[in-house]
Amino acid sequence: MIKVGIVGGTGYTGVELLRLLAQHPQVALQAITSRSEAGMPVAQMFPNLRGRVNLTFTEPSVDNLSQCDVVFFATPNGVAMKQVPELLAKGVKVIDLAADFRLKNPVDWQQWYGMPHACEDILAEAVYGLPEVNREAIKKARLVANPGCYPTAVQLGFLPLLKAGLVDANSLIADAKSGVSGAGRKAEVHTLLCEAGDSFKAYGVAGHRHLPEIKQGLQHIGGQAVGLTFVPHLLPMIRGIHATLYARLTQDVSDLQALYEQTYANESFVDVLPAGSHPETRSVRGANVCRIAVHRPQGGDTVVILSVIDNLVKGAAGQAVQNMNIMFGLAEDTGLMHIALLP
Amino acid sequence: MIKVGIVGGTGYTGVELLRLLAQHPQVALQAITSRSEAGMPVAQMFPNLRGRVNLTFTEPSVDNLSQCDVVFFATPNGVAMKQVPELLAKGVKVIDLAADFRLKNPVDWQQWYGMPHACEDILAEAVYGLPEVNREAIKKARLVANPGCYPTAVQLGFLPLLKAGLVDANSLIADAKSGVSGAGRKAEVHTLLCEAGDSFKAYGVAGHRHLPEIKQGLQHIGGQAVGLTFVPHLLPMIRGIHATLYARLTQDVSDLQALYEQTYANESFVDVLPAGSHPETRSVRGANVCRIAVHRPQGGDTVVILSVIDNLVKGAAGQAVQNMNIMFGLAEDTGLMHIALLP
């Protein structure tokens, strides 16, 4: 059994990690920490866990966490980078669900997250945890930076086209829509039901923190510089991301559908839909799957890719567990075969 | 492995049965029938099942279904009663998720469902599949009538009070609210998102088909005649039932909380919340659980019980699988330990 700890378990990625890990056959939950809620039973805050998770939130403590084989950080940005080095030194593996180790360039980090990076030296070691791209590196990693939700949906959608070098990498467009859970469980006015409900809007058009992460990833995939316009939107629902991607073909392509099906033929968690399909976010609700459809409207030179994930699962907690499975040599789908809840 | 067939799998109870049975370790799905959709892959209609359920809808046929150990009917009311006798004769066990075998009195059936009953002779044999009440009978049953969604939430809520004979059985009130999935997947105007969304209303106040079922069940539990006012409402959401129950105490009671906790101490799927709690429907979303809280406002003589279930799980498909587990001597919670999806 893998001894698992969670730092900062009071948010939505925290409760989702608990839902998945509590049902994982190879995991023993050791500790879940929360400075603010220390002493409260986890199931009191999250009643869906009643009778299944008997842990109580504890004060974060290295002694405690160093007993674990792996620690998941479900903390706000900037927390993990202060604690990870000590855990690594004690031989604990770390999977960070925040952004602390996603950007390779500390200058980018400081620009987008507004604080200097606390451990630039280990940035190079951190592996970007998108298994469909970095599986081999993840196997050997001590520290995995779990991708953001938008970046997961967008990178998996563009990957086949960029790898094949079929499109103009300088004029990519990602029009992405996310459920409100992506904003977390903080008490804020703009995510109240009466503010975000029954309405729809774009946000962060001038620049969103996931932009540099996506560009870094796409450049790594395509092996060339990338120009991307990224526009996130807020959906009046809880879970789900839908990315609508636009790219211009630079050469004639016989069969985009076959390209996508072949690229992901051996991936357990990427599902290429039949030609002409439109994936629904509900088809992945609660499941660790990315469903993708590729279109070429009116036979023109613009390709439209539709990519959906559950932002809390394949976009966060599920992908983190997938990374854990890879890091510990388990079958990649262990504990991740939940079927999506529909309706 | 238990060989399972499903008749009428194109509705919401059908897809939910498939979600649960496809993840059940002791089940082999043999056949799923649909007159209207014969020939269509199940996963084409329900994309959440892609890669997990490879069956195709077939024409209903007794030859086919008689190969099964058990057949679930997820058909409209009035269908099962025409086909069940032949299956029983061939030694196939049957669990009917419709209402055909719930009412013991065929006169009541005809009054509330508007058609004569097709097999009155086996009504007596049918066991009402509420495990918390009829577990022993279910073990030996060939034919189980799976309870309705409202009846499950209401009976489990009133049960401890009626068994203990603490309340006036002639003035019970059940104010129940259901998500729209309870109305099924039929194309109708009143359940369109633009009709049922962002609004709330009562319906069927003059008389709802679940009224005689609930009264029959409460009379069986309490051993006396029952007077019940039942008012169902439609919630602007998909899954979940919340029953708010009112009863008048006829004698002083020391500790209602203890009564409820003791009554359900050994039940895997009934969770009595701590005193002062208010269960949320989301705490059982996708899970086979009924969560209950009991209150005595202002210390008066009116008891208020709050009872929540997922109408598609403990209110339908989950309870049907629970009954199957009991009928086949499996651990009652086999394949039913899914943790609710929250948020």
Next chain:
Amino acid sequence: MIKVGIVGGTGYTGVELLRLLAQHPQVALQAITSRSEAGMPVAQMFPNLRGRVNLTFTEPSVDNLSQCDVVFFATPNGVAMKQVPELLAKGVKVIDLAADFRLKNPVDWQQWYGMPHACEDILAEAVYGLPEVNREAIKKARLVANPGCYPTAVQLGFLPLLKAGLVDANSLIADAKSGVSGAGRKAEVHTLLCEAGDSFKAYGVAGHRHLPEIKQGLQHIGGQAVGLTFVPHLLPMIRGIHATLYARLTQDVSDLQALYEQTYANESFVDVLPAGSHPETRSVRGANVCRIAVHRPQGGDTVVILSVIDNLVKGAAGQAVQNMNIMFGLAEDTGLMHIALLP
């Protein structure tokens, strides 16, 4: 033109007051105050008002407000009672949308609102602003206590029965459901879309602040002591209250439908639906109307009344404007004839 001021206009009752008053033919908006947002244009916070309300939030100041003919308080409980006496002294009429002047007994106020009352001496003068009950007193009032949202729906629903003395006043039950906007625009976790959305629950069963207000009102209407069980619930939607009311008949009644129709025959803002109807909250969305249906299920002795309002209109801002019209001798429906938005 009536010169109007608003104190505390940054909440949902504030923006709704602005929507109604900006379209009122006899009103000149003079000032809207907010300590926290002083200096911000109102339309920047509430974009629906762009081009229609050009005011900027200002610091509260008596000099400023005393120029008005009437001042609406849309402030948290406990604020108005500190400022009202000075305004009255300057000849300004006041309509308080908070609870400060609703309870006649200052002991009840302290018990339910947790603070001593700041001006007990004027409690007696304050008129409870339910026009269907106190119209004549409102005409002469200097200070009107605008009713709460639940109390409006519940009192209008029970009124005809209590006035006629047809039911047992000691065993009334009000099972009420409210949209989330009733909780206001404060940043809190429990009203986030991800907490209150796609779910349903009861709250405050042990005792809600509207209980003493409703009981006081029903006792005034019926002229006798009242026993009431009041259970509020939170609906996963923004606007709308649905009260389902239960009462036991103490004598035989020929025609409840006629009783309700006659009682409200001359009321512009109470609409009694035809026999057998079920009012929907959407039928009053944005409109200053209470729609009511009365039922007697199975011809028994329990009466079920269904009463719906928009909690922000007839349950708050709309009723406040209705009171203003009465206080200033305008036609009661001036500026209040908006048709509900459906769908």
Next chain:
Amino acid sequence: MIKVGIVGGTGYTGVELLRLLAQHPQVALQAITSRSEAGMPVAQMFPNLRGRVNLTFTEPSVDNLSQCDVVFFATPNGVAMKQVPELLAKGVKVIDLAADFRLKNPVDWQQWYGMPHACEDILAEAVYGLPEVNREAIKKARLVANPGCYPTAVQLGFLPLLKAGLVDANSLIADAKSGVSGAGRKAEVHTLLCEAGDSFKAYGVAGHRHLPEIKQGLQHIGGQAVGLTFVPHLLPMIRGIHATLYARLTQDVSDLQALYEQTYANESFVDVLPAGSHPETRSVRGANVCRIAVHRPQGGDTVVILSVIDNLVKGAAGQAVQNMNIMFGLAEDTGLMHIALLP
């Protein structure tokens, strides 16, 4: 007073027309027809109209309609074209909210709507009712083709750029999202609350009927051929369209914000938001307004325009009334000054 008739008033555009016309100071509602519902009071189908619209649905009849000054067609595509010529011959003006007269080329009509056009001869006379483009022609029109909902939001968003010739007209992208009411009030499975709720998807990517309408309009505005990729999506809410538009600048532009503000400076129903804004669909709920924001992310050469409308108001019924006001020489905003409902 303008005598008004409505043909086909049982859908969402029908009830919205009634809501607006019943509150219009210069309108006398004469007749509303429905073959299926003849004899039913309008307010019985749409309870929000109780006490405000006393009409009963009648059989369509030319004698009846020819008494009107103007007739609105809120019928399915293909109905109006069969009845309009006779009405025009009798001197009745017509505003068609369906698509029958939007496309100038009958070949396009047949291709996209699957039926030959019934009166090609008057296609040329029909004026496309987008006031911001065709106001002068609308003043003299006998027959106005009211624009579709998507086309309204997309054309108003691209207009300033195309008029100024600043972008590459061959690579325009419109990523549009609509509330479910755009699909109408028909009983269909895909628009049930349980199918379209709590989920998000694209549809019609291969080709949507609004594509040729938008292209025709943009070509008219820009005076050149246009290449457009149009991807519609279905939002889990009732009202509102949000169009996210992408265009590539072909020359350097000093001030896009000023361009948009100047272009719409004199338009009552187009609101250009301050630089950096993100319009919300709720800010136009129930109002006849299009709110627009223009962005140039990261100072690149891709312009992003955000355009929102209420699909039932500025996208249908409201714009139809705006056209009526223009046709009859009334102030364009007569009866159209409703403030959006927020929250």
